Amino acid sequence: MDAPCSSDNDGAYRFSVAPMLDCTDRHFRVLMRQISRRALLYTEMVVAKALHHSNRLPRLLDFDPIEHPIALQIGGDDPKLLAEAAKLAEEWGYDEINLNVGCPSPRVQAGNFGACLMAQPDLVARCIEAMCNASTLPVTVKHRIGIDDLDSDALLLAFVDRVAHAGAQRFAIHARKAWLEGLDPKQNRTIPPLQPERVASLKQQRPELIIELNGGLDTPKDCIEALKTFDGAMVGRSAYTHPLRWQKIDALIYGEPAHSTIKASDVLNDLLPHAESHLRRGGRLWDLCRHLIQLVEGVPGARIWRRDLGIKAQKTKADLSVLIKATEQLKAAGL
Numbered sequence: 001m002d003a004p005c006s007s008d009n010d011g012a013y014r015f016s017v018a019p020m021l022d023c024t025d026r027h028f029r030v031l032m033r034q035i036s037r038r039a040l041l042y043t044e045m046v047v048a049k050a051l052h053h054s055n056r057l058p059r060l061l062d063f064d065p066i067e068h069p070i071a072l073q074i075g076g077d078d079p080k081l082l083a084e085a086a087k088l089a090e091e092w093g094y095d096e097i098n099l100n101v102g103c104p105s106p107r108v109q110a111g112n113f114g115a116c117l118m119a120q121p122d123l124v125a126r127c128i129e130a131m132c133n134a135s136t137l138p139v140t141v142k143h144r145i146g147i148d149d150l151d152s153d154a155l156l157l158a159f160v161d162r163v164a165h166a167g168a169q170r171f172a173i174h175a176r177k178a179w180l181e182g183l184d185p186k187q188n189r190t191i192p193p194l195q196p197e198r199v200a201s202l203k204q205q206r207p208e209l210i211i212e213l214n215g216g217l218d219t220p221k222d223c224i225e226a227l228k229t230f231d232g233a234m235v236g237r238s239a240y241t242h243p244l245r246w247q248k249i250d251a252l253i254y255g256e257p258a259h260s261t262i263k264a265s266d267v268l269n270d271l272l273p274h275a276e277s278h279l280r281r282g283g284r285l286w287d288l289c290r291h292l293i294q295l296v297e298g299v300p301g302a303r304i305w306r307r308d309l310g311i312k313a314q315k316t317k318a319d320l321s322v323l324i325k326a327t328e329q330l331k332a333a334g335l
């Protein structure tokens with residue numbers, strides 16, 4: 001290892017919202033920040049090659065200061081490009097950079113990154129070393145418990161040991177293996193069984209490593225249970241599809257003072273300035289509103305409200321008044 005990574009924090013965020021392509025963009029992250037002030041929020045995966053000589057850097061990397069703490073997730077297998085990405089992450093003000101070693105999509109495999117890198121721990125180690133040397137940010141890894149037939153406990157331990165030795169500060173482990181051929185990415189999030197006990201056994205063997213459990217944590221209660229064994233709990237789909245479910249998470253996990261119930265209308269109201277500045281920059285209202293659909297569920301009229309917002313906010317010229325009206329409707333319904 002050439003140089004150790006340094007960091008101002010201990011890297012032990014106890015709750016995080018997982019990186020999800022097409023979901024955890026800056027609008028959803030700003031929404032999620034209305035619900036949890038403490039969660040570590042991940043970006044969608046950004047491909048390291050796309051950052052190289054890109055004239056789209058602001059589009060790929062900009063975020064709102066209220067999104068802190070925020071981790072940039074990167075996909076790639078070239079230590080040089082990943083080092084560049086780590087440098088950019090630091091310049092842009094991210095709190096952490098995370099390497100994706102968990103995505104099984106064929107497109108990502110064709111680029112030799114994502115989950116297929118679990119078969120190449122030495123290359124992952126070189127990538128991590130290069131990222132550590134290029135920036136002072138904590139460098140972390142998100143990975144699976146195995147791929148294809150490479151899914152023994154011994155291989156998982158060897159992978160984590162190698163990558164920890166290279167400087168990785170935290171391991172976010174999706175507790176299911178991925179089949180790289182035969183299953184598509186969606187199936188690879190449901191068909192291989194969850195095996196949190198294998199991650200628990202890893203944590204038992206390496207108590208000094210910071211290990212965050214991911215996969216199938218549906219409720220705050222699941223996370224609290226996971227935190228009895230693991231250093232962190234990472235939630236993906238359940239945070240995206242039920243954002244308000246997580247409104248007590250800061251009180252439950254970080255002991256923050258419990259606030260009164262957050263209503264969907266409060267969230268929308270707080271998002272108005274964000275929506276306004278997005279529209280001012282030439283963005284579309286739907287970019288934000290597509291994430292708001294999930295805020296109202298299981299109450300009479302929810303379907304009509306969602307359909308109405310969907311139809312109106314998707315119009316090219318939709319302006320802030322659509323969101324203001326949708327907020328007022330919720331307020332009037334006591335939601």
Ligand SMILES: Cc1cc2nc3c(=O)[nH]c(=O)nc-3n(C[C@H](O)[C@H](O)[C@H](O)COP(=O)(O)O)c2cc1C
Pocket residue numbers: 018019020021022023044045073100101102103142174189214215216217234235236237238
């Ligand atoms: C729509 C979608 C997109 C995803 N994109 C990414 C990604 O960009 N990077 C990544 O590491 N994982 C990605 N994942 C996987 C999630 O981060 C997470 O590991 C997985 O959903 C399991 O956690 P959950 O059961 O809490 O959803 C994605 C998952 C979903 C549902």
